[in-house]
Amino acid sequence: xxxxxxxxxxxxxxxxxxxxxxxxxxxxxxxxxxxxxxxxxxxxxxxxxxxxxxxxxxxxxxxxxxxxxxxxxxxxxxxxxxxxxxxxxxxxxxxxxxxxxxxxxxxxxxxxxxxxxxxxxxxxxxxxxxxxxxxxxxxxxxxxxxxxxxxxxxxxxxxxxxxxxxxxxxxxxxxxxxxxxxxxxxxxxxxxxxxxxxxxxxxxxxxxxxx
Amino acid sequence: xxxxxxxxxxxxxxxxxxxxxxxxxxxxxxxxxxxxxxxxxxxxxxxxxxxxxxxxxxxxxxxxxxxxxxxxxxxxxxxxxxxxxxxxxxxxxxxxxxxxxxxxxxxxxxxxxxxxxxxxxxxxxxxxxxxxxxxxxxxxxxxxxxxxxxxxxxxxxxxxxxxxxxxxxxxxxxxxxxxxxxxxxxxxxxxxxxxxxxxxxxxxxxxxxxxxxxxxxxxxxxxxxxxxxxxxxxxxxxxxxxxxxxxxxxxxxxxxxxxxxxxxxxxxxxxxxxxxxxxxxxxxxxxxxxxxxxxxxxxxxxxx
Numbered sequence: 049x050x051x052x053x054x055x056x057x058x059x060x061x062x063x064x065x066x067x068x069x070x071x072x073x074x075x076x077x078x079x080x081x082x083x084x085x086x087x088x089x090x091x092x093x094x095x096x097x098x099x100x101x102x103x104x105x106x107x108x109x110x111x112x113x114x115x116x117x118x119x120x121x122x123x124x125x126x127x128x129x130x131x132x133x134x135x136x137x138x139x140x141x142x143x144x145x146x147x148x149x150x151x152x153x154x155x156x157x158x159x160x161x162x163x164x165x166x167x168x169x170x171x172x173x174x175x176x177x178x179x180x181x182x183x184x185x186x187x188x189x190x191x192x193x194x195x196x197x198x199x200x201x202x203x204x205x206x207x208x209x210x211x212x213x214x215x216x217x218x219x220x221x222x223x224x225x226x227x228x229x230x231x232x233x234x235x236x237x238x239x240x241x242x243x244x245x246x247x248x249x250x251x252x253x254x255x256x257x258x259x
Numbered sequence: 260x261x262x263x264x265x266x267x268x269x270x271x272x273x274x275x276x277x278x279x280x281x282x283x284x285x286x287x288x289x290x291x292x293x294x295x296x297x298x299x300x301x302x303x304x305x306x307x308x309x310x311x312x313x314x315x316x317x318x319x320x321x322x323x324x325x326x327x328x329x330x331x332x333x334x335x336x337x338x339x340x341x342x343x344x345x346x347x348x349x350x351x352x353x354x355x356x357x358x359x360x361x362x363x364x365x366x367x368x369x370x371x372x373x374x375x376x377x378x379x380x381x382x383x384x385x386x387x388x389x390x391x392x393x394x395x396x397x398x399x400x401x402x403x404x405x406x407x408x409x410x411x412x413x414x415x416x417x418x419x420x421x422x423x424x425x426x427x428x429x430x431x432x433x434x435x436x437x438x439x440x441x442x443x444x445x446x447x448x449x450x451x452x453x454x455x456x457x458x459x460x461x462x463x464x465x466x467x468x469x470x471x472x473x474x475x476x477x478x479x480x481x482x483x484x485x486x487x488x489x490x491x492x493x494x495x496x497x498x499x500x501x502x503x504x505x506x507x508x509x510x511x512x513x514x515x516x517x518x519x520x521x522x523x524x525x526x527x528x529x530x531x532x533x534x535x536x537x538x539x540x541x542x543x544x545x546x547x548x549x550x551x552x553x554x555x556x557x558x559x560x561x562x563x
Contacts, residue, residue, distance in 0.1 A: 100300065100301040101300075101301050101302040101303050102298055102299065102300040102301060102302055103298065103299050103302040103416050103417070104296060104297065104298040104299075104321075104323060104416065105296065105297055105298075105414040105415070105416050106294050106295065106296035106297075106323075106324060106414070107294055107295050107296075107412045107414055108294050108295075109294055109295060109326065109406070110294075110295045110326055110328070110401075110403030110404070110405075110406065110411065110412055111403065111405050111406045111407060111409055111410070111411050111412070112409045112410040112412065113406075113407045113408065113409040114408070114409045114410065115407070115408060115409070127409070129410070129412055131412075132294075135302060137302050137303065138484070138485050139484075139485070139486055139487075142345070142346050144346075148411075148413050154408075154409075154410075156408075181410075214349055216348075218345060221343065221345075223484070223497065235409070235410045246408075247407065247408035248408050248409075249405050249408055249409065249410070249411055250410055250411070251410075251411045251413060252410055252411070252412055252413065253400065253412075253413040253414075253415050254412060254413070254414055254415065255348075255398070255415040255416075255417065256414075256415070256416050256417070257302070257346050257396060257416070257417035257419060258302040258303050258417070258419060259344060259346075259486075
């Protein structure tokens with residue numbers, strides 16, 4: 049019976065190969081890629097990121113022009129301001145409106161156009177030589193829709209006086225994040241020829257805070 | 260060798276491309292919002308400080324619009340009224356005014372378009388201040404230049420400061436839920452719960468609403484809301500769900516995390532119908548009743 053004996057050839061390692069492998073292993077050990085102590089090691093890592101909240105308020109241009117050319121019986125001009133709020137606060141935002149100064153009247157030097165007698169809860173139609181604001185669908189204003197007009201006959205659209213700084217009116221409250229959420233605020237003035245001519249202004253403040 | 264030369268050339272080209280891209284895109288880009296725009300970042304700040312100690316922080320004010328304006332920075336008290344949390348910026352008589360603890364690095368500045376103004380502030384809590392929650396708001400307000408007659412709009416945004424004065428303070432609260440109707444005919448299902456804070460410091464509550472289809476057992480709606488609950492207040496948290504199906508029987512679960520503990524209200528089962536489906540069911544019932552009555556009358560006449 050013939051048995052084939054395996055022939056053992058001597059193992060020869062190229063010196064350059066050995067040099068490269070030794071270098072690689074040393075590098076891996078030094079950089080910590082291969083753990084010095086063998087064994088399966090796992091670790092859970094929690095990725096945590098705290099995102100801060102921001103709030104933005106944008107209005108059309110800073111001044112809402114409600115110019116009027118009065119007649120003996122009186123005219124009314126209505127114009128709008130677009131108030132846009134954005135916030136990433138999960139609770140949403142609250143938008144309020146109040147007088148920036150002490151006076152609630154449109155003022156030109158010593159001449160004034162007083163605010164309408166109505167409030168947000170109980171607004172009233174403008175009478176000659178009064179001004180006010182309204183937001184469709186808020187408080188007692190009614191659904192509207194309000195439309196702008198210049199020097200038109202005094203209508204039955206209801207307005208409210210802009211409240212003092214200590215007791216602002218809430219225009220909108222939301223309960224979630226908002227991206228360019230728009231509120232249209234209407235301003236109206238009704239005047240007759242008894243009002244002295246001039247440039248009348250009143251400063252109001254829109255306040256947006258996170259909820 | 261040629262391979263390494265080619266690789267290194269590719270890496271250099273890649274790095275150059277990345278660098279040129281970084282140069283093209285500015286580090287902070289602004290949406291060019293037309294108008295008078297002001298942003299406060301952050302809108303809410305949590306501060307914890309020991310009695311008699313001080314801490315510093317900052318508020319960034321961004322003119323994200325196209326109109327230059329002057330900015331006035333001020334501090335006011337902050338509190339809420341009612342379960343709807345209507346914010347008030349006035350001090351309640353007889354209470355501490357924490358807005359006086361806040362010192363601003365600047366109160367007036369000019370803000371050209373796209374400018375970022377950083378207002379540093381410190382909060383110094385007087386000694387002997389009782390531990391608990393105190394609240395104030397830093398306002399940044401635009402002062403526009405009038406262009407003609409009319410209404411001059413000042414835009415004001417707030418950064419609410421939730422100040423915790425460290426120390427032993429009572430914490431507590433409760434969950435209350437209104438009973439839902441057993442039968443609901445609406446296009447959406449409104450749900451609500453009220454979380455109260457009976458302690459002396461605010462806490463963050465997470466309210467969760469879950470709706471399950473009683474017939475299939477599947478969860479059809481789940482929503483969670485994080486809300487701060489101020490001391491000695493109750494906050495109403497609402498949610499709503501619009502079912503896709505015209506009819507269903509659902510179980511509604513409401514829970515809230517109150518001072519770290521999850522409190523759950525008993526689940527309620529409701530029968531839901533969309534209004535049009537309810538009308539259709541009513542018409543069918545009326546028609547069937549009419550037919551039955553007619554038939555009964557017919558049989559009665561036959562018997563006579």
